[in-house]
Amino acid sequence: MTQYLLSMPHDSSEEPTMATMKPAELEAALAAAGAFMEELTSSGALVFAGGLHPPSTAVTVDATGDDLVLADEPFTRAPEYLGGFWVVEAPDREAAVAWAAKASRALGGRIEVRAFQEVPA
Template structure:
């Protein structure tokens, strides 16, 4: 089976965090959290979920640049962008249609957009 990377974009201007989500309407936040919990449970019960996680905002990132004589560590993300990956799921699915179904379910649960991409497979051994 192919592994797929489902990503949740966030607006870089907002950099939402668990703390800032507390500013949402409590009923709306509770509904989203319940829907995401149900989605995660469905993924686990189906055996499709490999792992998932939420990421801290890009402002917390460190980038290591080893293109010169010595590696240099700098504050901030590798690229500047209007959006960034805020969370993700890595799933296993029989085909793209199945992965897109999971992505659609994630988008509905999150009330957001979800990007679905296949992970590259290792080349066959000679």
């Protein structure tokens, strides 16, 4: 079965985190995310999921030269960034899109769906 990355973009100008949310909004978001995660888990489709801190907390590591270079910044700047993701197993793109639609409804945001590359036989 193919694995798909379902990713949730966030607006770079906002950098929302759970710590900055109002308590009632956080509670509602956690309940919706929890229900979605429960459905994913009980179906057997969930491989892994996670929420990421905003890009302002990133460090970019470059060890391609003689010296290790660290930059306290994301490797690229963009109007949106990856805020959270799920890796799911699905029999086909349509099934992965159905999971993304459920995530979008539950969390009130757009979800991108992309299949992982598979090594050719």
